[in-house]
Amino acid sequence: MTKQQIIDRILNPGIVAVIRADSSEQLFSVAEALCEGGVTALEITMTTPNAIQVIGEVGKKFGSKVLMGVGTVLDTETCRAAILAGAEFVVTPVFRPDVIQLCNRYSKPVASGAYTPTEALLGHESGADFIKIFPADQIGPTYIKNLLAPLPMLRIIPTGGVTVETAASFIQAGCTALAAGSSLVSKEILKNKDWKKLAALAAAFVEAVKKARETKK
Numbered sequence: 001m002t003k004q005q006i007i008d009r010i011l012n013p014g015i016v017a018v019i020r021a022d023s024s025e026q027l028f029s030v031a032e033a034l035c036e037g038g039v040t041a042l043e044i045t046m047t048t049p050n051a052i053q054v055i056g057e058v059g060k061k062f063g064s065k066v067l068m069g070v071g072t073v074l075d076t077e078t079c080r081a082a083i084l085a086g087a088e089f090v091v092t093p094v095f096r097p098d099v100i101q102l103c104n105r106y107s108k109p110v111a112s113g114a115y116t117p118t119e120a121l122l123g124h125e126s127g128a129d130f131i132k133i134f135p136a137d138q139i140g141p142t143y144i145k146n147l148l149a150p151l152p153m154l155r156i157i158p159t160g161g162v163t164v165e166t167a168a169s170f171i172q173a174g175c176t177a178l179a180a181g182s183s184l185v186s187k188e189i190l191k192n193k194d195w196k197k198l199a200a201l202a203a204a205f206v207e208a209v210k211k212a213r214e215t216k217k
Helices: 003-011 027-037 051-065 076-085 097-105 117-125 140-148 167-172 187-192 195-216
Strands: 015-019 041-045 067-071 089-091 110-114 130-133 156-158 178-180
Touching (some): 015 195, 027 041, 027 195, 041 089, 051 067, 140 167, 156 178, 167 195, 178 195
Parallel strands (some): 015 041, 015 178, 041 067, 067 089, 089 110, 110 130
């Protein structure tokens, strides 16, 4: 895929599932349930055991059905290893210009972590494709709307505090897409292996974003 094709898949349907699992064994079932619900962009965080190996294995099993990404990336070594394993996009929790540069070298989209307007603009000017506002639950949609007023060029993906109930307000505030972690792939779902519930929740997120975008128009 080209970089633009990857970006298009992130934007449609506009939900990135952030997966922080204690075990890599369940991720095949998680990926299958998310796909069933319409969420195909999967961000495997580096806090997941054997994360890089998992990215490669899930990518091989599901092929073009899923868009594998890597999250919680703090250095170029991890970034390169994940890309070579099959990661199609990269997410940092903080501003890491060297990681952004490497992603651009490999033509992979990158979301740069930010909290303040200065961090957000630095990420954009350094070549990040998206700005990950984190933790979004501390500041909310109003902050993002205010941030975009002087900086409308930013493509913001909030992380933290994004739920089915808050999805519409984040989209209405101007967010390009949403990242959902524990509110989607919860510890309870993982513990109970409730894949039907996960698929239904994924579908609810997709529908919430779709309706919010239609209303915004």
